[in-house]
Amino acid sequence: MVRLGTGIGWRPEIADDIERLPGIDWVEVVAENVCPDHLPDGLRRLRERGTTVVPHGVSLGLGGAERPDAGRLAALAARAEALGSPLVTEHIAFVRAGGPRTASPAAEAGHLLPVPRTRDALDVLCENVRIAQESLPVPLALENIAALITWPDEELTEGQFLAELVERTGVRLLIDVANLHTNRVNRGEDPAAALDALPVSAIAYVHVAGGVERDGVWHDSHAHPVTQPVLDVLAELCARTAPPGVLLERDDNFPAASELAAELDAIRAVTAKAAVRVSGAVAVSGAVGVSSTAGISVAVGDPGATGISGAAEARKASKPQGVLVAPAPGAVEGARGRVALAQASLLSSLVAGAPAPEGFDRRRLGVQSRALAAKRADVVGKVAPELPRILGSGYRPAFLDYALDRPMTGGYRRDALAFAEHLLADQRPEDPVARRELTQWWRERSGPAPVRPGPAARLARAARLALLGR
Numbered sequence: 001m002v003r004l005g006t007g008i009g010w011r012p013e014i015a016d017d018i019e020r021l022p023g024i025d026w027v028e029v030v031a032e033n034v035c036p037d038h039l040p041d042g043l044r045r046l047r048e049r050g051t052t053v054v055p056h057g058v059s060l061g062l063g064g065a066e067r068p069d070a071g072r073l074a075a076l077a078a079r080a081e082a083l084g085s086p087l088v089t090e091h092i093a094f095v096r097a098g099g100p101r102t103a104s105p106a107a108e109a110g111h112l113l114p115v116p117r118t119r120d121a122l123d124v125l126c127e128n129v130r131i132a133q134e135s136l137p138v139p140l141a142l143e144n145i146a147a148l149i150t151w152p153d154e155e156l157t158e159g160q161f162l163a164e165l166v167e168r169t170g171v172r173l174l175i176d177v178a179n180l181h182t183n184r185v186n187r188g189e190d191p192a193a194a195l196d197a198l199p200v201s202a203i204a205y206v207h208v209a210g211g212v213e214r215d216g217v218w219h220d221s222h223a224h225p226v227t228q229p230v231l232d233v234l235a236e237l238c239a240r241t242a243p244p245g246v247l248l249e250r251d252d253n254f255p256a257a258s259e260l261a262a263e264l265d266a267i268r269a270v271t272a273k274a275a276v277r278v279s280g281a282v283a284v285s286g287a288v289g290v291s292s293t294a295g296i297s298v299a300v301g302d303p304g305a306t307g308i309s310g311a312a313e314a315r316k317a318s319k320p321q322g323v324l325v326a327p328a329p330g331a332v333e334g335a336r337g338r339v340a341l342a343q344a345s346l347l348s349s350l351v352a353g354a355p356a357p358e359g360f361d362r363r364r365l366g367v368q369s370r371a372l373a374a375k376r377a378d379v380v381g382k383v384a385p386e387l388p389r390i391l392g393s394g395y396r397p398a399f400l401d402y403a404l405d406r407p408m409t410g411g412y413r414r415d416a417l418a419f420a421e422h423l424l425a426d427q428r429p430e431d432p433v434a435r436r437e438l439t440q441w442w443r444e445r446s447g448p449a450p451v452r453p454g455p456a457a458r459l460a461r462a463a464r465l466a467l468l469g470r
Helices: 013-022 041-048 072-085 119-135 160-169 177-187 193-197 229-240 257-285 309-317 329-351 362-383 384-402 412-425 433-446 453-467
Strands: 005-007 025-031 052-056 088-091 093-099 106-112 140-143 172-178 204-211 212-214 217-220 243-247 290-293 295-301
Touching: 005 052, 005 257, 013 041, 013 257, 025 041, 025 243, 072 119, 093 329, 106 329, 106 362, 106 412, 119 140, 119 160, 119 329, 140 204, 140 212, 140 433, 160 172, 160 193, 172 177, 172 412, 177 193, 177 204, 177 217, 177 229, 193 229, 193 295, 204 229, 217 362, 229 257, 243 257, 329 362, 362 384, 362 412, 384 412, 412 433
Parallel strands: 005 025, 005 243, 025 052, 052 088, 088 140, 140 172, 172 204, 204 243
Antiparallel strands: 093 106, 212 217, 290 295
16 A cells, blocks of 8 residues: 555645645645646646645546446546556545436536445446546545435445445545544444444545534535544544545635644644554564654555555556455446436436435435535636626625526536526626626637637627527
């Protein structure tokens, strides 16, 4: 297993701070936010000084009913190769549903949604993982996600689900202790029980992040300080194993560098205690000895400490060992159909105003639906910052109203254009200056090429708008 040490999630907003923070052994970057041919300067400088970079994907949807998209897999592989990464990571989640298999409109969630812990869902996930493993140049690790809702009639606990996934596929685990805490508050699940069931030798690294509780619901915001209960779950994990790496995640409301440093120090304090315990246990058992890197203990001569140059060998070692017999292809295809229907029904209730599926907590579905709409509003506002500027304080309520029954179907940029079209078709905003500015913004981005100045171009675009009924 690659030994990573202590790291932080790389974000452009804190790139300069990360370069100056002491003791940063590695960083994780959202895979979809970087272009392999044009790496951000800050990320390039970190690589030049030897800092390990791990791409963290958010759009594969390996827990979805469909097989993983070959284009998305190729893009993730390209980022791993461009960054010289020892592994890549993704999530145990679905992010889209609908389409031909369910004879319903395809829709995007815009966020990570939990898969049902059923035999059907596990069979589908295992096959999707094996497809991904064959397409990636380095080992794959999957993250447990936070959830606001619980699927009815689940057949496995989280620990059992993850353990069998590892046993059947050889995939590694990215354990997010903040998500374990989230599921304790929101779903009544015991983090210690989940950790007890895990094959801890499969842990690639650990996420630590902050959140906030509102009205009895824990929101895994990545925009608040790390709380003591989350550090306590990290300590529970470290009591069972010395994780190869621990990473601090922060995605918004970025604090001063000194606050980030203090949170990293708190994480190191927990892992350092674990290192002392493991060192003592090794000494008592007469093992060959233990060295330490950034508070994460490493057995001397550990064949798993491969480093980047050993990624290909590590990938081979991560292949499934055939402990469990995989279901027949026809059985998995049947499972895909059942999972597809269940996920499409849930997603349509969350993003398209459809009735709640039977067995779900309707209040929690409402919380999840509002959270998804808020997430869309936040991301669209970042992807198209002109919209909040043009609409001012009216942007957010207008977008949330738009998102109530209009699912995202083509990514956030298309979502921004569709939102603008919706407003303009409704003769909004009421302020004529703002409406002209929004119209011009939409015109410049809705065609195959930007609008060129000149009366002919303006006349052609005006004709197009007239034909569209705009």
